[in-house]
Amino acid sequence: MSKIAVFGSAFNPPSVGHQSVIESLAHFDRVLLLPSIAHAWGKQMLEYSDRCQLVDLFIQDLQANNVERSTIEENLLRPEGSVTTFAVLEALEKLYPDSELTFVIGPDNLLNFSKFYKADEIVSRWSVLCCPEKVQVRSTNIRDALQNRKDISHFVTQKVCRMLLEKEYY
Numbered sequence: 371m372s373k374i375a376v377f378g379s380a381f382n383p384p385s386v387g388h389q390s391v392i393e394s395l396a397h398f399d400r401v402l403l404l405p406s407i408a409h410a411w412g413k414q415m416l417e418y419s420d421r422c423q424l425v426d427l428f429i430q431d432l433q434a435n436n437v438e439r440s441t442i443e444e445n446l447l448r449p450e451g452s453v454t455t456f457a458v459l460e461a462l463e464k465l466y467p468d469s470e471l472t473f474v475i476g477p478d479n480l481l482n483f484s485k486f487y488k489a490d491e492i493v494s495r496w497s498v499l500c501c502p503e504k505v506q507v508r509s510t511n512i513r514d515a516l517q518n519r520k521d522i523s524h525f526v527t528q529k530v531c532r533m534l535l536e537k538e539y540y
Contacts, residue, residue: 371468371469371470372399372400372466372468372469372470373397373398373399373400373469373470373472374398374399374400374401374402374462374466374469374470374471374472375395375398375400375401375402375472375474375499376402376404376440376458376459376462376471376472376473376474377391377392377395377401377402377403377404377474378403378404378405378406378455378458378473378474379403379404379405379406379476380405380406380413380415380421380509381403381405381406381421381424381425381428382413382415382416382421382509382513383416383421383424383509383512383513383526383530383534383539384421384424384425384428384526384527384530385507385509385512385525385526386505386507386524386525386526386527387503387505387506387507387508388428388503389428389432389505389527390503390504390505391474391476391501391502391503391504392432392434392437393504394501394504395474395501396434396436398436398472399436399469400436400438400469401434401436401437401438402438402439402440402442402462403425403428403429403437403438403439403440404439404440404442404443404458405418405421405422405425405439405443406443406452406453407443407444407446407447407452407453408443408447408451408452408453416539416540420537420539422439423533424530424533424534425439426439427527427529427530427532427533428526428527428529428530430529431527431528431529431530432527440462442458442461442462442465443458445461446458446461454486454487454488455473455486455487455492456486456487456488456491456492457487459471459473459492459495459496463495463496470497471496471497472496472497472498472499473492473496473497473498473499474499474501475498475499475500475501476500476501476502476503477500477502480500483498507525511525512525512526512534512540513540516534516535516538516539516540517540522534522535
């Protein structure tokens with residue numbers, strides 16, 4: 371049975387903090403990165419397609435064979451709202467029936483986990499792993515630095531940095 375880590379985030383943008391989490395997931399056969407298509411609590415984000423491009427570049431920079439971007443949220447999105455973690459895990463379970471899924475969250479989401487839709491059922495059906503960033507980087511700091519034309523190269527990977535500067539996001 372393969373082991374799959376499911377790491378959802380806004381990735382707004384992906385950072386070296388995200389990278390430090392992914393590095394601690396190296397023992398999984400597969401690490402699925404899921405950029406939020408619509409944030410459950412209404413968080414404003416860069417367009418989904420742009421964040422997906424950034425995540426793809428981020429994955430290229432990581433050069434890890436077990437990391438890929440999942441598009442499962444695209445299949446689950448309905449016009450009326452967000453995509454829940456429960457729905458994502460249920461859909462992934464059907465997609466990978468011979469795999470053990472582990473939902474990866476950061477400490478910030480651990481504090482809010484009880485607010486997740488069907489949190490109790492998530493815990494009873496799948497593993498949940500709280501994985502703190504070994505490198506503390508807030509995406510807000512990256513966005514602020516970009517707006518103030520400050521160096522972001524220590525916050526993000528090389529290709530992500532290049533795209534953020536070229537496209538002048540944020």
